[in-house]
Amino acid sequence: MSLLQRVLGGSVTRLTRAACWLALTGLATMSYSIISPRPLPVIFAMSVGQGVGILAFLCYLLAVVIDVGRHPRGPSLPPGPIPQREADVAATEQSATPH
Amino acid sequence: MPHAGPWLGVVALGSAAIAAAILIGFLLKKPLLDLRTKLALFLGLGVFPAIAAASSTVAGMERTTHREFCGSCHVMDAHYQDATDPKRQSLAARHSRNPFFGEHSCYVCHADYGMYGYAMTKKGGMGHVYEYYLGGYMKLSLPEALKVIHVHKPYDNLNCRQCHTTTLRGWRSVPDHEALKSELFSNKVSCASAGCHGFAHPFDKGEKQTLDAAKAVAKARASAGPAPSASASAMPAARTP
Numbered sequence: 001m002s003l004l005q006r007v008l009g010g011s012v013t014r015l016t017r018a019a020c021w022l023a024l025t026g027l028a029t030m031s032y033s034i035i036s037p038r039p040l041p042v043i044f045a046m047s048v049g050q051g052v053g054i055l056a057f058l059c060y061l062l063a064v065v066i067d068v069g070r071h072p073r074g075p076s077l078p079p080g081p082i083p084q085r086e087a088d089v090a091a092t093e094q095s096a097t098p099h
Numbered sequence: 100m101p102h103a104g105p106w107l108g109v110v111a112l113g114s115a116a117i118a119a120a121i122l123i124g125f126l127l128k129k130p131l132l133d134l135r136t137k138l139a140l141f142l143g144l145g146v147f148p149a150i151a152a153a154s155s156t157v158a159g160m161e162r163t164t165h166r167e168f169c170g171s172c173h174v175m176d177a178h179y180q181d182a183t184d185p186k187r188q189s190l191a192a193r194h195s196r197n198p199f200f201g202e203h204s205c206y207v208c209h210a211d212y213g214m215y216g217y218a219m220t221k222k223g224g225m226g227h228v229y230e231y232y233l234g235g236y237m238k239l240s241l242p243e244a245l246k247v248i249h250v251h252k253p254y255d256n257l258n259c260r261q262c263h264t265t266t267l268r269g270w271r272s273v274p275d276h277e278a279l280k281s282e283l284f285s286n287k288v289s290c291a292s293a294g295c296h297g298f299a300h301p302f303d304k305g306e307k308q309t310l311d312a313a314k315a316v317a318k319a320r321a322s323a324g325p326a327p328s329a330s331a332s333a334m335p336a337a338r339t340p
Binding site for chain 1: 108111112115118119122123125126129132137140141143144145148151152155156158159162163165168171172225228231232
Protein backbone atom coordinates (compact mmCIF):
# COMPACT_ATOMS: atom_id res chain seq x y z
CA MET A 1 0.00 0.00 0.00
CA SER A 2 1.53 3.28 -1.09
CA LEU A 3 1.86 6.31 1.16
CA LEU A 4 -0.80 8.15 -0.83
CA GLN A 5 -3.24 5.25 -0.43
CA ARG A 6 -2.51 5.12 3.27
CA VAL A 7 -3.09 8.86 3.59
CA LEU A 8 -6.29 8.75 1.54
CA GLY A 9 -7.55 5.73 3.42
CA GLY A 10 -6.62 7.09 6.82
CA SER A 11 -8.62 9.12 9.21
CA VAL A 12 -9.35 12.74 8.32
CA THR A 13 -9.00 13.65 11.96
CA ARG A 14 -5.57 12.05 12.11
CA LEU A 15 -4.46 13.97 9.01
CA THR A 16 -5.76 17.20 10.48
CA ARG A 17 -3.96 16.55 13.76
CA ALA A 18 -0.75 15.87 11.85
CA ALA A 19 -1.23 19.18 10.04
CA CYS A 20 -1.60 20.91 13.42
CA TRP A 21 1.62 19.39 14.78
CA LEU A 22 3.52 20.28 11.60
CA ALA A 23 2.23 23.84 11.71
CA LEU A 24 3.20 24.17 15.37
CA THR A 25 6.72 23.01 14.49
CA GLY A 26 6.97 25.54 11.68
CA LEU A 27 5.62 28.34 13.86
CA ALA A 28 8.10 27.47 16.60
CA THR A 29 11.06 27.75 14.21
CA MET A 30 9.79 31.06 12.85
CA SER A 31 9.24 32.44 16.35
CA TYR A 32 12.69 31.29 17.48
CA SER A 33 14.29 33.13 14.57
CA ILE A 34 12.63 36.33 15.78
CA ILE A 35 13.63 35.80 19.40
CA SER A 36 17.18 34.72 18.55
CA PRO A 37 18.12 36.30 15.20
CA ARG A 38 21.39 34.48 14.47
CA PRO A 39 22.40 33.08 11.08
CA LEU A 40 21.32 29.47 11.54
CA PRO A 41 17.92 30.11 13.17
CA VAL A 42 17.07 32.74 10.55
CA ILE A 43 18.07 30.49 7.65
CA PHE A 44 16.36 27.50 9.25
CA ALA A 45 13.13 29.47 9.73
CA MET A 46 13.12 30.74 6.16
CA SER A 47 13.72 27.31 4.66
CA VAL A 48 12.65 24.39 6.86
CA GLY A 49 10.16 26.37 8.94
CA GLN A 50 8.28 27.69 5.96
CA GLY A 51 8.47 24.35 4.16
CA VAL A 52 6.96 22.57 7.13
CA GLY A 53 4.26 25.25 7.35
CA ILE A 54 3.35 24.78 3.68
CA LEU A 55 3.27 21.00 4.17
CA ALA A 56 0.94 21.47 7.13
CA PHE A 57 -1.44 23.58 5.08
CA LEU A 58 -1.40 21.02 2.25
CA CYS A 59 -2.23 18.27 4.76
CA TYR A 60 -5.17 20.35 5.97
CA LEU A 61 -6.41 20.94 2.41
CA LEU A 62 -6.10 17.22 1.67
CA ALA A 63 -8.05 16.41 4.82
CA VAL A 64 -10.82 18.79 3.76
CA VAL A 65 -10.93 17.32 0.26
CA ILE A 66 -11.09 13.76 1.61
CA ASP A 67 -13.78 14.77 4.07
CA VAL A 68 -15.88 16.41 1.37
CA GLY A 69 -15.39 13.38 -0.89
CA ARG A 70 -16.54 10.94 1.76
CA HIS A 71 -19.55 12.95 2.87
CA PRO A 72 -20.97 14.73 -0.18
CA ARG A 73 -23.30 17.42 1.03
CA GLY A 74 -26.98 17.31 0.06
CA PRO A 75 -28.97 20.37 -0.78
CA SER A 76 -28.11 23.00 1.70
CA LEU A 77 -31.67 24.40 1.84
CA PRO A 78 -34.96 22.57 2.35
CA PRO A 79 -37.17 22.33 -0.77
CA GLY A 80 -39.10 25.54 -1.14
CA PRO A 81 -42.48 26.25 -2.75
CA ILE A 82 -42.87 25.48 -6.47
CA PRO A 83 -42.71 28.66 -8.56
CA GLN A 84 -46.12 29.81 -9.79
CA ARG A 85 -45.36 29.34 -13.50
CA GLU A 86 -44.22 25.74 -13.01
CA ALA A 87 -47.34 25.07 -10.92
CA ASP A 88 -49.59 26.49 -13.67
CA VAL A 89 -47.86 24.34 -16.32
CA ALA A 90 -48.24 21.24 -14.20
CA ALA A 91 -51.93 21.96 -13.57
CA THR A 92 -52.56 22.51 -17.30
CA GLU A 93 -50.84 19.25 -18.15
CA GLN A 94 -52.84 17.47 -15.49
CA SER A 95 -56.17 18.89 -16.78
CA ALA A 96 -55.26 18.08 -20.38
CA THR A 97 -54.56 14.47 -19.58
CA PRO A 98 -57.60 12.30 -20.63
CA HIS A 99 -59.04 10.25 -17.78
CA MET B 100 16.01 46.76 2.12
CA PRO B 101 14.26 49.41 4.20
CA HIS B 102 14.68 49.12 7.93
CA ALA B 103 11.49 47.38 8.97
CA GLY B 104 11.69 48.13 12.66
CA PRO B 105 10.82 45.91 15.61
CA TRP B 106 7.07 45.99 15.01
CA LEU B 107 7.36 43.32 12.32
CA GLY B 108 8.77 40.93 14.88
CA VAL B 109 5.82 41.69 17.13
CA VAL B 110 3.42 41.00 14.25
CA ALA B 111 5.18 37.71 13.52
CA LEU B 112 5.14 36.58 17.14
CA GLY B 113 1.53 37.72 17.61
CA SER B 114 0.32 35.87 14.52
CA ALA B 115 2.25 32.77 15.52
CA ALA B 116 0.74 32.93 19.02
CA ILE B 117 -2.83 33.23 17.69
CA ALA B 118 -2.27 30.36 15.25
CA ALA B 119 -0.71 28.23 17.98
CA ALA B 120 -3.65 28.94 20.31
CA ILE B 121 -6.13 27.79 17.64
CA LEU B 122 -4.12 24.65 16.87
CA ILE B 123 -3.49 23.69 20.49
CA GLY B 124 -7.19 24.28 21.23
CA PHE B 125 -8.08 21.87 18.42
CA LEU B 126 -5.57 19.27 19.59
CA LEU B 127 -6.77 19.41 23.18
CA LYS B 128 -10.55 19.74 22.72
CA LYS B 129 -10.76 17.38 19.72
CA PRO B 130 -13.96 18.91 18.34
CA LEU B 131 -15.98 17.47 15.45
CA LEU B 132 -14.63 18.47 12.06
CA ASP B 133 -17.66 20.55 11.13
CA LEU B 134 -17.68 23.71 9.05
CA ARG B 135 -16.93 25.95 12.03
CA THR B 136 -13.91 23.87 13.04
CA LYS B 137 -12.66 23.80 9.46
CA LEU B 138 -12.86 27.58 9.25
CA ALA B 139 -11.03 27.95 12.56
CA LEU B 140 -8.34 25.57 11.31
CA PHE B 141 -8.12 27.52 8.08
CA LEU B 142 -7.22 30.56 10.18
CA GLY B 143 -4.84 28.55 12.35
CA LEU B 144 -3.16 26.65 9.54
CA GLY B 145 -3.40 29.13 6.69
CA VAL B 146 -4.04 32.77 7.43
CA PHE B 147 -2.11 33.42 10.64
CA PRO B 148 0.88 31.23 9.74
CA ALA B 149 1.08 33.04 6.39
CA ILE B 150 1.18 36.38 8.20
CA ALA B 151 3.77 35.00 10.62
CA ALA B 152 5.89 33.61 7.77
CA ALA B 153 5.79 36.82 5.74
CA SER B 154 6.54 39.13 8.64
CA SER B 155 9.22 36.88 10.13
CA THR B 156 10.90 36.67 6.72
CA VAL B 157 11.00 40.43 6.34
CA ALA B 158 12.10 40.86 9.96
CA GLY B 159 14.74 38.17 9.52
CA MET B 160 16.08 39.66 6.31
CA GLU B 161 16.19 43.05 7.95
CA ARG B 162 18.02 41.55 10.90
CA THR B 163 20.68 40.19 8.57
CA THR B 164 21.70 43.78 7.86
CA HIS B 165 22.54 44.47 11.51
CA ARG B 166 26.13 44.66 12.66
CA GLU B 167 25.40 42.27 15.55
CA PHE B 168 24.28 39.68 13.02
CA CYS B 169 27.56 39.95 11.09
CA GLY B 170 29.51 39.88 14.34
CA SER B 171 27.72 36.81 15.63
CA CYS B 172 30.34 34.54 14.03
CA HIS B 173 33.54 34.56 16.10
CA VAL B 174 35.76 35.04 13.05
CA MET B 175 34.26 38.52 12.74
CA ASP B 176 34.98 39.46 16.37
CA ALA B 177 37.90 41.72 15.52
CA HIS B 178 35.92 43.53 12.82
CA TYR B 179 32.95 43.91 15.16
CA GLN B 180 35.07 45.20 18.05
CA ASP B 181 36.83 47.63 15.76
CA ALA B 182 33.57 48.99 14.36
CA THR B 183 31.89 49.38 17.75
CA ASP B 184 34.83 50.82 19.70
CA PRO B 185 34.27 54.60 19.95
CA LYS B 186 38.02 55.20 20.33
CA ARG B 187 39.07 53.50 17.10
CA GLN B 188 39.97 55.59 14.08
CA SER B 189 39.83 53.03 11.28
CA LEU B 190 37.60 53.79 8.29
CA ALA B 191 35.12 51.16 9.46
CA ALA B 192 35.00 52.59 12.98
CA ARG B 193 34.55 56.15 11.82
CA HIS B 194 31.82 55.20 9.38
CA SER B 195 30.06 53.14 12.04
CA ARG B 196 29.82 56.23 14.22
CA ASN B 197 28.01 58.00 11.39
CA PRO B 198 24.24 57.87 12.03
CA PHE B 199 23.59 57.06 8.36
CA PHE B 200 25.47 53.77 8.78
CA GLY B 201 24.74 53.21 12.44
CA GLU B 202 23.81 49.66 13.36
CA HIS B 203 23.93 48.63 9.70
CA SER B 204 27.46 49.75 8.94
CA CYS B 205 28.68 46.34 7.66
CA TYR B 206 25.75 46.04 5.29
CA VAL B 207 25.78 49.64 4.05
CA CYS B 208 29.45 49.41 3.06
CA HIS B 209 29.53 45.83 1.78
CA ALA B 210 26.17 45.61 0.01
CA ASP B 211 26.21 45.44 -3.74
CA TYR B 212 24.30 48.23 -5.36
CA GLY B 213 22.19 48.03 -8.48
CA MET B 214 18.93 46.34 -9.39
CA TYR B 215 19.85 42.91 -8.03
CA GLY B 216 22.22 44.20 -5.38
CA TYR B 217 20.16 43.08 -2.42
CA ALA B 218 19.69 39.56 -3.75
CA MET B 219 23.35 39.27 -4.73
CA THR B 220 24.42 40.48 -1.30
CA LYS B 221 22.20 37.89 0.37
CA LYS B 222 23.59 35.22 -1.94
CA GLY B 223 27.07 36.21 -0.84
CA GLY B 224 25.93 36.05 2.78
CA MET B 225 24.72 32.49 2.24
CA GLY B 226 28.20 31.72 0.98
CA HIS B 227 29.64 33.12 4.21
CA VAL B 228 27.33 30.92 6.27
CA TYR B 229 28.31 27.89 4.20
CA GLU B 230 32.00 28.63 4.63
CA TYR B 231 31.56 29.13 8.36
CA TYR B 232 29.61 25.99 9.16
CA LEU B 233 30.75 23.63 6.41
CA GLY B 234 33.90 25.20 5.03
CA GLY B 235 35.95 24.98 8.20
CA TYR B 236 35.94 28.63 9.30
CA MET B 237 34.13 27.70 12.51
CA LYS B 238 37.18 25.74 13.67
CA LEU B 239 39.61 28.59 13.09
CA SER B 240 40.88 30.67 15.96
CA LEU B 241 40.60 34.42 15.54
CA PRO B 242 44.30 34.97 14.68
CA GLU B 243 44.09 32.15 12.13
CA ALA B 244 40.87 33.57 10.70
CA LEU B 245 42.43 37.00 10.25
CA LYS B 246 45.15 35.43 8.14
CA VAL B 247 42.91 33.12 6.13
CA ILE B 248 39.67 35.03 5.57
CA HIS B 249 39.74 37.85 3.07
CA VAL B 250 37.15 39.85 1.23
CA HIS B 251 35.70 37.75 -1.60
CA LYS B 252 36.47 40.27 -4.34
CA PRO B 253 38.29 43.61 -4.39
CA TYR B 254 36.24 46.26 -2.68
CA ASP B 255 34.35 48.29 -5.24
CA ASN B 256 34.99 52.03 -5.04
CA LEU B 257 31.45 52.49 -6.27
CA ASN B 258 30.32 51.67 -2.74
CA CYS B 259 32.30 54.64 -1.43
CA ARG B 260 30.99 56.81 -4.23
CA GLN B 261 27.41 56.12 -3.26
CA CYS B 262 27.90 58.76 -0.57
CA HIS B 263 31.15 60.50 -1.47
CA THR B 264 30.14 61.96 -4.77
CA THR B 265 32.96 62.58 -7.21
CA THR B 266 31.32 65.50 -8.93
CA LEU B 267 31.37 68.15 -6.23
CA ARG B 268 34.15 70.66 -5.76
CA GLY B 269 35.25 69.22 -2.42
CA TRP B 270 36.21 65.93 -4.02
CA ARG B 271 37.64 67.42 -7.18
CA SER B 272 39.75 69.92 -5.27
CA VAL B 273 41.92 67.09 -3.94
CA PRO B 274 44.76 66.76 -6.46
CA ASP B 275 45.16 62.99 -6.00
CA HIS B 276 41.48 62.45 -6.76
CA GLU B 277 41.75 64.20 -10.07
CA ALA B 278 45.07 62.57 -10.92
CA LEU B 279 43.83 59.04 -10.14
CA LYS B 280 40.25 59.47 -11.31
CA SER B 281 40.32 56.83 -14.02
CA GLU B 282 42.14 54.36 -11.73
CA LEU B 283 39.59 54.98 -9.00
CA PHE B 284 36.65 54.52 -11.34
CA SER B 285 38.11 51.31 -12.76
CA ASN B 286 39.00 49.99 -9.28
CA LYS B 287 42.68 49.75 -10.11
CA VAL B 288 43.32 51.83 -6.99
CA SER B 289 41.16 51.45 -3.93
CA CYS B 290 39.96 54.41 -1.92
CA ALA B 291 40.63 52.28 1.15
CA SER B 292 44.26 51.50 0.48
CA ALA B 293 47.43 52.18 2.38
CA GLY B 294 48.52 55.13 0.28
CA CYS B 295 45.13 56.85 0.33
CA HIS B 296 42.52 56.76 3.06
CA GLY B 297 43.91 53.64 4.73
CA PHE B 298 42.42 50.19 5.05
CA ALA B 299 38.90 49.97 6.39
CA HIS B 300 39.95 47.15 8.73
CA PRO B 301 43.69 47.75 9.14
CA PHE B 302 44.25 45.06 11.80
CA ASP B 303 43.74 42.20 9.33
CA LYS B 304 46.25 43.46 6.80
CA GLY B 305 49.75 42.08 6.89
CA GLU B 306 52.87 44.04 6.05
CA LYS B 307 53.03 42.57 2.57
CA GLN B 308 49.48 43.58 1.77
CA THR B 309 50.12 47.10 3.04
CA LEU B 310 53.28 47.35 0.98
CA ASP B 311 51.56 46.01 -2.12
CA ALA B 312 48.73 48.51 -1.77
CA ALA B 313 51.15 51.39 -1.32
CA LYS B 314 53.10 50.26 -4.38
CA ALA B 315 49.90 50.07 -6.45
CA VAL B 316 48.98 53.63 -5.49
CA ALA B 317 52.49 54.89 -6.21
CA LYS B 318 52.50 53.16 -9.58
CA ALA B 319 49.12 54.64 -10.48
CA ARG B 320 50.30 58.09 -9.44
CA ALA B 321 53.41 57.73 -11.56
CA SER B 322 51.44 56.61 -14.60
CA ALA B 323 48.90 59.39 -14.10
CA GLY B 324 51.62 61.99 -14.44
CA PRO B 325 53.02 64.53 -11.99
CA ALA B 326 50.51 65.34 -9.27
CA PRO B 327 49.82 68.96 -8.37
CA SER B 328 51.74 70.39 -5.44
CA ALA B 329 49.11 69.75 -2.75
CA SER B 330 49.09 65.97 -2.84
CA ALA B 331 47.94 63.30 -0.43
CA SER B 332 48.42 65.56 2.56
CA ALA B 333 45.10 67.12 1.68
CA MET B 334 43.36 63.90 2.62
CA PRO B 335 42.96 62.74 6.19
CA ALA B 336 44.65 59.34 6.31
CA ALA B 337 43.17 56.73 8.60
CA ARG B 338 45.16 56.15 11.72
CA THR B 339 45.88 52.57 12.51
CA PRO B 340 44.81 51.74 16.05
